[in-house]
Structure formats: structure tokens, C-alpha cells
Amino acid sequence: MKATTFPGMSLDIDIQELTPVQWPALEKLFGKNGACVGCWCMFWRLEEGERFQDVKGASAKQRMKALVAQGQARGLLAYVEGEPVGWLTFGPRRSFPRLDRAPSLKCDDADEVWSLPCFFIHKDFRNQGVATALLKFAMDTLRQRGVSTLEGYPVKVPAGATRVANSSAYTGTVPFFEKQGFKSVAERPQGKQRMRKSLVLRRSARKQGS
Template sequence: MTVDIRPAIWATFETVMGERGGCGGCWCMLWRRTSKEMEAGKGEGNRRAMKALFDGGQVPGLVAMHGDDAVGWVQIDRRTAFPRLATSRTLKPVDDQKVWSVSCFFIDKTFRRRGLSLNLLNAAVDWAQAQGANVVEGYPIDTPKKKYPPVYAWTGFVETFRKAGFVEVVRRSDTRPIMRKTLQGEERDKDG
């Protein structure tokens, strides 16, 4: 499978999310909004909120292109862009380091179980590093894949993160570690 992974533009992101807007109308806004905002915005409200990020010139993630088709998505941004992580009992900050977070994956069902999530994760790390990141963090599921439907594993699986060189730094839940990858090079990003 040959894919080209690149910064998302609205059209490619919208294609990957499909008519339903990803999982249940989330439009990948779960970590960017409070629980109340997320529920109230389910569907069109979340779509508008994400489109506003794109319209404002932000690049909230990367897409995988298979020819002309957008088939995968990974959300990557400074952790501060995801205020809901800060209020999570399980995923709250480990320390005061300025980290970038890989918060969501969404892969077209015909491209699942083919290694695309690892390709997306590696590309996200490279992209964050190019933006000045020193540490990238993720919040994968640690449970056997056969027992956990991939469509609900939108934060990724732990084995994918291990293959990409991430290490577990804390685990506040049996199934949800916080994993990090420290990037090489001198400190570049004073803001995150």
C-alpha cells in the first residue's frame, strides 16, 4: 500500500471524516472541547468548530492519501490545544514539560489493519519535530486488538506507539497508558 502523508487541508480532512463526521459526529473535537460543548456540538457544531481551525490557518493534523483518496487522519498539536486532556483523571499532565499530543486517529475501514496507523504516527512525530517539538505524547488503548474494535480505538493501540519508539511514562488506568517519545536535537520550541 502506497500512501502520501501530508498536512491536512479542510477538503481532505472532511473526506476522511465522511458524512457522519468520524465517530458519532465528533469531527475530532473531543479533546478540544469540554464535555458539554462536545455533546451540544455533536455533528454540525463540531464540524463548524473544526472548520474554524482550518479557516484560521491552523494545521490540526495530517492525512494519508492513497492516490487522490484521503484514507486516514492523525490529529497532532500542542497539548495545550486539548484542554479536555488537562481535566481527565487518566490522561492529565504527567509533568510541566511542553509536549505535543497525538490525540486521535481515524482510518477508512478499507485501510484498517494494514499498518497505516504506524505510518501516520511516524509522520506526525516528524511533523511535530519540524514545528519545534521536543516531546510527543500519546494515549493509546492497551488491550488485545481482537477484543477491541478498531473503530473505537481512535487514540491508537499501544503496540503501534511502541513500534514508533514511544515509551510508557505513567499508567493511571489498566488499559490507558500515557506514552512519550523524546525527540533528538537541541531545544527548539519554547512555546510547546
């Protein structure tokens, strides 16, 4: 388990990497609705031929719990004063097979990419830096593990709007990812975008950090 704090945020946020022991915390955070209409963070994990409407709810919960127990579901939990307030899942892009079935999100080098397809922040802790802390921690963790290319799939804010509905923003928003250095690699006029960031430090940056 890894942990850190972000005292510079508006909250003191503790980030811990998911382990089977933390299932009760994830279950508590997701609540009776399973984070978002019974998803239980299974939407992007569905195999070909499966329909979300048939899996959501109790079945999705059981499947996610099994993946956590087997160490096959990776992610980060954010805590404030010991209470779970945020979640970010990550993993090799191929571990989220639905990404490749979305025509607008396909890529030619999926085997070399890690993905950040889903955030969930408790309603009482949104817009307080929780998602930013999770994203920064994920980037640092995956860089240390040798991941070179990271992708996110944020939604584009419609023209003339200042924000998107929470139900549509579970993948993040384009400005949110742009602030952390992600660049668009498949821009679309609306909907989910494919954005990337290289985690390979340039030589000059490595020297400055040494």
C-alpha cells in the same frame, strides 16, 4: 504543504500536512458521520463546561471547519491514489484542553509537550500501514520543528483479548505506539494510557545521520 511517500508499506501512501485548502478532503474522509459519532475531531478540543453530546454533529463540524480555516487545527492527511484515507491530529498539549481534565492523563509539564490524541483511518484501509505512516511522518515533522516531547494516549488491549473495537481505538493501541519507541509514563490496568517519546536525537545518532 509537505508531502512524502512510503513505498515500503503495503500501499503507496502520500502524507500531506493539513491546510485550509484541504478541508474538502478531510470532510470527505470523515463522511456524514463525522469520523466517529459526529466527533469531527473535536472531542479533545472541548472547553471546560462543554458536553460532547451537545456539540457533536453539525456544531462540531462547523467548529472544526473554522479551526482549519484559521490554521488552528493541525494534522496530517494520508492519501492513496489521490483519495484521503487517513487522519492524525497533533498540536501542543494545551490545544487539547480535555486532556488536562482527564485525571489519568494529567501531567506536570503540559506546556512542554505535544500530543497525538486522535487517528481516523477509512474502514477500507485499516491494518495496511496507514496509521504507521502517519505516526512516523508526524514524529519526523515535529522533530524537525524542535518539538522535544511527544505524547500519545493509546488504549490498552484487555487481558485475554487480541484487539480492541475500532470505536475504542481512535487514539491508537499500546503495542502500536511501543513499536515506534513510546514508553508508558502512567500505566493503568485498562483504558487509555499516557505514553511518551523524546524526539531529541542523541549525539551519536546525530553523527550517524550527518
